Amino acid sequence: MSNEYRHVLVAVDLTKDSHKVLERAIPIARRNNAKLSIIHTLEPLGFAYGGDIPMDLTSIQDQLDEHAKERLADIADPHDIAREDQHVVVGMPDTEIHRFSKEHNVDLIVVGSHGRHGFALLLGSTSTGVLHGAQCDVLAVRVGNDDEAAE
Numbered sequence: 001m002s003n004e005y006r007h008v009l010v011a012v013d014l015t016k017d018s019h020k021v022l023e024r025a026i027p028i029a030r031r032n033n034a035k036l037s038i039i040h041t042l043e044p045l046g047f048a049y050g051g052d053i054p055m056d057l058t059s060i061q062d063q064l065d066e067h068a069k070e071r072l073a074d075i076a077d078p079h080d081i082a083r084e085d086q087h088v089v090v091g092m093p094d095t096e097i098h099r100f101s102k103e104h105n106v107d108l109i110v111v112g113s114h115g116r117h118g119f120a121l122l123l124g125s126t127s128t129g130v131l132h133g134a135q136c137d138v139l140a141v142r143v144g145n146d147d148e149a150a151e
């Protein structure tokens with residue numbers, strides 16, 4: 001089994017911590033001469049409102065999608081990540097990250113993790129879901145400041 005990575009996927013939430021997660025992944029990708037992709041997952045509005053709103057949310061979802069693409073480009077473009085390697089998908093984050101990873105032969109997923117106390121809060125819901133269902137290596141990068149983690 002090779003220890004070299006060929007495709008590194010960085011999963012970000014578009015917060016200021018996204019830069020820290022990406023900056024941890026870039027040297028790994030460079031050392032391995034690996035492809036680097038970045039992904040953000042939007043949860044469908046229907047999930048947030050449970051289908052209780054009697055209106056078509058398509059145009060609002062499209063606006064959110066466009067805004068997420070712009071924010072992702074703001075994070076990825078300074079690091080010369082090609083637009084075709086910047087992905088915004090709609091769905092449950094852990095499920096979509098797993099799907100993308102399988103379809104694109106990703107062998108390392110890099111995700112941010114807030115260091116909280118207790119096993120149940122060890123990684124956070126998205127990073128825990130990514131870790132438990134991944135068929136490749138996962139690197140959890142601690143994000144957030146220590147004051148937030150102590151609360």
